[in-house]
Amino acid sequence: MIPRTVARVQGLFNLVGGAWLLLHLRSFERVFGPRTDRWLRYTSGGLLATTGWTPDGGAEAVRSRRAGVGSAATLVSVDLIHVPLGRLRPTYLLDAAVQAGWLAARAACGRLTPGNANERAGGVPVHRNRPAQRSAAVPSPADSGLKDDATMTRTHPGTATDHSARTIDPDLLGIYLNDHLAGATSGTERVRYLARATAGSPLGREIGPLAAEIAEDRKTLLAIMRNLGVPVRRYKVGAAWIAERAGRLKTNGRLVRRSPLTTFFELEMLRMAVEGKAAGWQTLRRLAPDHDALDARLLDDLLERARSQQQTLEQWRERRIRSTFERPGPATADSP
Numbered sequence: 001m002i003p004r005t006v007a008r009v010q011g012l013f014n015l016v017g018g019a020w021l022l023l024h025l026r027s028f029e030r031v032f033g034p035r036t037d038r039w040l041r042y043t044s045g046g047l048l049a050t051t052g053w054t055p056d057g058g059a060e061a062v063r064s065r066r067a068g069v070g071s072a073a074t075l076v077s078v079d080l081i082h083v084p085l086g087r088l089r090p091t092y093l094l095d096a097a098v099q100a101g102w103l104a105a106r107a108a109c110g111r112l113t114p115g116n117a118n119e120r121a122g123g124v125p126v127h128r129n130r131p132a133q134r135s136a137a138v139p140s141p142a143d144s145g146l147k148d149d150a151t152m153t154r155t156h157p158g159t160a161t162d163h164s165a166r167t168i169d170p171d172l173l174g175i176y177l178n179d180h181l182a183g184a185t186s187g188t189e190r191v192r193y194l195a196r197a198t199a200g201s202p203l204g205r206e207i208g209p210l211a212a213e214i215a216e217d218r219k220t221l222l223a224i225m226r227n228l229g230v231p232v233r234r235y236k237v238g239a240a241w242i243a244e245r246a247g248r249l250k251t252n253g254r255l256v257r258r259s260p261l262t263t264f265f266e267l268e269m270l271r272m273a274v275e276g277k278a279a280g281w282q283t284l285r286r287l288a289p290d291h292d293a294l295d296a297r298l299l300d301d302l303l304e305r306a307r308s309q310q311q312t313l314e315q316w317r318e319r320r321i322r323s324t325f326e327r328p329g330p331a332t333a334d335s336p
Contacts, residue, residue, distance in 0.1 A: 285303065
């Protein structure tokens, strides 16, 4: 996603919402319910409109991002806390879904700094302080005999290829690992929720140890990020946490008691999440031979555990297909 586009669309949404509150409060209250503290709504409308008017170009993009993430996180938190308590109408859950979408979109854009904001927004690239010429101590790929991936696939058997000059791109790896950390956060919360909901059942007895493993995998990912010097982007972790909580509001056809589809859906989502986790371990495993900060043996163990987790989740998903979607047919006259 292009950060400037996300900022402008979110800004327009906030500007329109704030203007609606300020200019026609009566129609707003028809949708979201009347309130006695109208002064608070006028204040909220003014703040929303001001947030939507924040500049989004160049160095201002960093402040715009902070304002966008902060306003979305605040609004989605208010919605998810006060709707279940009955203080706000359920229509505010629509706003919660939209605000969670803004957080996800901001997270997908990655991190902005004053040095890269203009370039990533689609403007003129900002020239960083890089040496004008390649250091003599680090030969160019052509001089050192390094080949790109396409050339390496055509190398004749038995031909040695030097990987010693390869380095990891810290920016791309940071985005990649933080995205996986966000997924691990969501997966950890979801499997814990499933373990609590099914406690005491055969499924719960198997999901409990699995939840502990998945939480441990997340801690291991954090340790790997520390070893690689990758900082944690907490807004991504927060957005994942909020999105997982918002997903629990899905009723799946039942309002009073837990729907059987909820358990089935959670098993399916967890299986896909573990599959994505395994892909992340596989990526790091491919990089491990050339980089001392990555422990190949540890990654092999993590891959094996992820495959075991996939197998467990798939077995339970298969078991629950019939009980979730099939119901007993009507009794017939020939029935005993």
